[in-house]
Amino acid sequence: MSEKPLSEVFFEPERYELGSGPTYHFELSRRDFFKALGGGIVVISMLKDGLADQESGRGRQRESGRGMPREIGAWLHLGEDGSVTVYTGKVEVGQDIRTSLTQVVAEELRLSLASIHLVMGDTDLTPFDMGTFGSQTTPVMAAQLRKVSAAAREVLLDLAAGQLQVDRNSLGVADGKVIHYGTKQSFGFAQLTKGQKLMKLVGENVPTTHVDQWKVAGKTTQKVSARSIVTGKHQYTSDLKRPEMLYGKVLRPSAFGATLDSLDTRAAESMAGVAVVRDGDFVGITAPSEPVASQALAALRAEWKTSPQPSGQELFKLLKEQRVEQQGFDGRSSYTLGSMAEGMAAAHLKLERSYTVAYIAHAPLEPRAAVAEWKDGKLTVWTGTQRPFGVRAELGEAFRIPETQVRVIVPDTGAAYGGKHTGEAAIEAARLAKAAGKPVKLVWTREEEFTWAYFRPAGVIEIRSGVGQDGTLTAWEFHNYNSGASALRPLYDIPHQKIEFHAARSPLRQGSYRALAATANHFARETHMDELAQGLKMDPLEFRRKNLKEVRLRAVLDTAAQSFGWGKGRSLRGQGVGMACGFEKGSYVATCAEVSADPPSGQIKITRVVTAFECGAVINPDNLKNQIEGAIIQGIGGALFEAIEFESGKILNPRFSRYRVPRFSDVPQLETILVDRRDLPSAGAGETPIVALAPAVGNAIFNATGIRLRSLPMAPNGQVKKSVES
Amino acid sequence: MVRSLKLQINGTPYNVNVEPERSLLSILRDELGLTGSKYGCGEGQCGACSVLVDGRPVRACITPVTVTEGKQITTVEGLEKDGRLHPLQEAFIVIGAMQCGYCIPGMIISAVGLLRKNPNPTEPEIRRFMEGNLCRCGTYPRIVAAIRQAAQAQRGSGP
Numbered sequence: 082m083s084e085k086p087l088s089e090v091f092f093e094p095e096r097y098e099l100g101s102g103p104t105y106h107f108e109l110s111r112r113d114f115f116k117a118l119g120g121g122i123v124v125i126s127m128l129k130d131g132l133a134d135q136e137s138g139r140g141r142q143r144e145s146g147r148g149m150p151r152e153i154g155a156w157l158h159l160g161e162d163g164s165v166t167v168y169t170g171k172v173e174v175g176q177d178i179r180t181s182l183t184q185v186v187a188e189e190l191r192l193s194l195a196s197i198h199l200v201m202g203d204t205d206l207t208p209f210d211m212g213t214f215g216s217q218t219t220p221v222m223a224a225q226l227r228k229v230s231a232a233a234r235e236v237l238l239d240l241a242a243g244q245l246q247v248d249r250n251s252l253g254v255a256d257g258k259v260i261h262y263g264t265k266q267s268f269g270f271a272q273l274t275k276g277q278k279l280m281k282l283v284g285e286n287v288p289t290t291h292v293d294q295w296k297v298a299g300k301t302t303q304k305v306s307a308r309s310i311v312t313g314k315h316q317y318t319s320d321l322k323r324p325e326m327l328y329g330k331v332l333r334p335s336a337f338g339a340t341l342d343s344l345d346t347r348a349a350e351s352m353a354g355v356a357v358v359r360d361g362d363f364v365g366i367t368a369p370s371e372p373v374a375s376q377a378l379a380a381l382r383a384e385w386k387t388s389p390q391p392s393g394q395e396l397f398k399l400l401k402e403q404r405v406e407q408q409g410f411d412g413r414s415s416y417t418l419g420s421m422a423e424g425m426a427a428a429h430l431k432l433e434r435s436y437t438v439a440y441i442a443h444a445p446l447e448p449r450a451a452v453a454e455w456k457d458g459k460l461t462v463w464t465g466t467q468r469p470f471g472v473r474a475e476l477g478e479a480f481r482i483p484e485t486q487v488r489v490i491v492p493d494t495g496a497a498y499g500g501k502h503t504g505e506a507a508i509e510a511a512r513l514a515k516a517a518g519k520p521v522k523l524v525w526t527r528e529e530e531f532t533w534a535y536f537r538p539a540g541v542i543e544i545r546s547g548v549g550q551d552g553t554l555t556a557w558e559f560h561n562y563n564s565g566a567s568a569l570r571p572l573y574d575i576p577h578q579k580i581e582f583h584a585a586r587s588p589l590r591q592g593s594y595r596a597l598a599a600t601a602n603h604f605a606r607e608t609h610m611d612e613l614a615q616g617l618k619m620d621p622l623e624f625r626r627k628n629l630k631e632v633r634l635r636a637v638l639d640t641a642a643q644s645f646g647w648g649k650g651r652s653l654r655g656q657g658v659g660m661a662c663g664f665e666k667g668s669y670v671a672t673c674a675e676v677s678a679d680p681p682s683g684q685i686k687i688t689r690v691v692t693a694f695e696c697g698a699v700i701n702p703d704n705l706k707n708q709i710e711g712a713i714i715q716g717i718g719g720a721l722f723e724a725i726e727f728e729s730g731k732i733l734n735p736r737f738s739r740y741r742v743p744r745f746s747d748v749p750q751l752e753t754i755l756v757d758r759r760d761l762p763s764a765g766a767g768e769t770p771i772v773a774l775a776p777a778v779g780n781a782i783f784n785a786t787g788i789r790l791r792s793l794p795m796a797p798n799g800q801v802k803k804s805v806e807s
Numbered sequence: 808m809v810r811s812l813k814l815q816i817n818g819t820p821y822n823v824n825v826e827p828e829r830s831l832l833s834i835l836r837d838e839l840g841l842t843g844s845k846y847g848c849g850e851g852q853c854g855a856c857s858v859l860v861d862g863r864p865v866r867a868c869i870t871p872v873t874v875t876e877g878k879q880i881t882t883v884e885g886l887e888k889d890g891r892l893h894p895l896q897e898a899f900i901v902i903g904a905m906q907c908g909y910c911i912p913g914m915i916i917s918a919v920g921l922l923r924k925n926p927n928p929t930e931p932e933i934r935r936f937m938e939g940n941l942c943r944c945g946t947y948p949r950i951v952a953a954i955r956q957a958a959q960a961q962r963g964s965g966p
């Protein structure tokens with residue numbers, strides 16, 4: 082099986098929060114370019130398949146002529162002073178692409194990391210980008226930057242060859258200089274770029290450094306912003322301050338779906354420096370300090386009209402009943418192979434099971450935040466988002482101004498995990514700033530973040546399967562209600578399949594979450610596989626291998642099993658082991674887990690997790706391990722205890738004291754094995770490692786206790802209860 | 808009512824005129840521009856706002872600024888001395904113990920408090936002491952490793 086085409090990634094149905102795509106305008110002309118960046122050399126890379134236009138539904142537009150072409154991935158500027166600045170619409174949300182992207186530029190330009198400056202996610206300075214999600218930065222953006230950097234190197238060689246009147250093959254680039262091998266004469270970049278105004282467009286075919294020759298990429302390196310982070314100097318949106326800046330707060334409805342009935346603002350407005358902004362149902366405060374803004378907010382007397390809202394108890398019933406028409410999936414959400422009837426008839430063992438997953442919150446440690454400022458009709462907003470251009474479009478729409486009048490700047494962000502695709506805080510801050518005529522900062526409280534952001538979709542998954550006496554799968558029917566279509570299809574070889582995703586009307590606002598529904602679908606599938614193995618009295622590893630031809634998945638499965646010591650030695654009483662494997666976004670993962678269960682209390686602890694992971698060629702091994710460990714640890718929360726509780730339009734557990742996330746004591750012994758396939762292109766890795774954790778742990782719990790858990794989270798209070806038949 | 812308070816932060820005296828019910832965190836961040844201490848929850852649950860008061864880690868978000876009057880406050884900005892990083896800062900960099908980095912100042916401050924009390928902590932002791940500090944990115948194993956490394960470095964360079 083080959084990698085998913087990119088277009089499929091972007092149209093994953095569970096990106097519910099994206100709504101309509103932004104309109105794309107590209108405003109810079111060649112002259113503007115040099116005006117904005119200064120003289121020197123600009124190298125621009127063209128995107129292969131015009132991703133930008135796919136989202137806005139315009140199809141390909143690759144015309145050049147006057148103005149700039151539309152399909153630009155990134156550009157690099159070699160300043161007249163020899164400085165190197167790279168511009169990308171991607172943003173840094175903790176995945177450390179600031180470092181890995183700098184690494185590929187350093188590689189091609191033969192420079193040190195410190196001499197490269199990366200400008201990220203600034204809609205006035207960087208090319209359009211759909212967003213930082215779907216694990217696309219490494220496969221797409223790293224490749225783009227590699228090309229512009231390699232092309233820039235070639236331009237430098239050409240310039241030096243011209244100046245020296247020598248064959249360019251007698252020249253090379255090293256340590257930020259162009260060197261003539263024969264005479265050892267060298268040029269600094271500045272000597273070559275001085276007085277130039279050169280622009281070069283590069284397409285697909287730029288020769289880049291072969292992976293075997295990587296010196297900088299492919300190696301572990303320190304995070305480029307490490308020092309500013311440990312000294313507290315690194316500035317996130319919530320740390321910014323503008324001259325004369327005010328602090329904002331927004332009045333939240335008493336429940337989802339509530340409308341404002343009456344509002345008394347007198348007490349709030351009598352406070353010094355406080356202004357109340359009302360626009361339809363939007364009510365906000367500006368004040369000279371955050372505490373005063375909070376006090377004023379508390380002094381608002383509002384009456385809300387509520388309407389009946391669904392509650393958590395009826396969730397799974399609702400998701401199955403409230404189906405909606407699927408749009409725009411081009412049939413990718415359903416798949417049939419052979420005939421289920423035939424496959425089931427051939428089965429020796431048949432099994433039908435239902436699995437559920439709860440809504441969970443991303444809860445990035447930095448909540449949504451924005452600083453907004455209007456100047457001469459132009460709006461500038463600093464905000465932590467994964468989609469700077471998407472948020473620019475949202476702002477343009479909200480204030481009915483052209484996008485040329487909006488600038489969104491994304492400082493490095495206190496993480497997102499798929500949870501910051503939207504611009505709520507940006508719009509709110511901009512509305513308040515507009516009223517105040519001064520810059521306004523708005524930082525959501527933890528409770529707001531838990532309530533008014535969007536959640537990972539809840540879902541129901543039903544599986545009906547059949548397997549022959551020898552352990553060969555004969556039939557596989559899989560229905561996912563609401564949680565999403567990512568990783569819907571198994572990689573196992575099954576002759577008869579029927580697979581469907583059913584969109585539903587979700588009671589809560591939902592959207593992308595790290596790895597999307599791949600987590601839910603792997604949980605159901607890999608738990609079901611374990612149930613079948615158990616029914617057949619077969620070893621789960623042997624059972625999987627029997628039905629799996631895909632070599633890359635087999636490789637990680639075998640690697641994980643071997644490092645874990647699968648099948649070796651008996652577990653102690655109360656201990657259990659389990660495994661799961663999967664594929665998503667071009668990378669492959671297998672996880673083996675060991676748990677211990679305290680029999681009387683049912684207290685569960687994950688004691689050991691071994692993960693084997695393969696995502697093609699590895700760019701920064703240490704950072705990759707960091708990402709994998711992070712995904713595994715984050716996965717522990719969703720597997721064992723995270724769940725959003727809600728009732729009548731209210732979130733019941735909107736704080737860390739009521740919504741448990743993984744802490745130091747939850748971390749098991751972790752072993753991570755990278756399978757480095759230098760012969761394959763690098764895929765993104767921030768998401769996929771999470772998908773096999775929950776089923777591996779669930780299977781281990783079954784192995785330890787005989788209790789089969791089919792709902793995430795599996796141990797909401799840290800304990801498992803025998804609530805279902807096994 | 809606004810009151811004038813004298814604070815000692817990172818060895819520097821500050822005079823601030825503020826509402827006394829305000830939290831130390833809000834004063835540090837909004838009035839003094841010391842934004843290394845972060846807001847993560849406002850209820851003492853995440854540790855992002857940790858600062859040292861007389862050497863002990865406290866949650867600045869739930870600490871009224873008035874109770875810190877006359878005490879020595881150390882924030883993450885105060886750990887670097889004459890351009891030399893604190894051994895914990897060094898260790899966090901070398902081990903790569905950070906992802907988005909938002910929790911890291913609070914982690915380092917808590918760890919300074921730990922090593923001050925217990926210069927040679929075992930791994931379980933580190934986990935127990937740090938339990939109140941959240942890292943949503945899941946950098947925990949590396950944070951533990953960094954603390955161990957810093958402890959070792961400190962002992963090595965000590966008398």
Ligand code: FES
Pocket residue numbers: 845846847848849850851852853854855856857866867868869
């Ligand atoms: S912000 Fe103070 S503990 Fe979370």
Ligand code: FES
Pocket residue numbers: 175446495496905906907908909910911941942943944945946
């Ligand atoms: S590094 Fe992101 S919260 Fe810890």
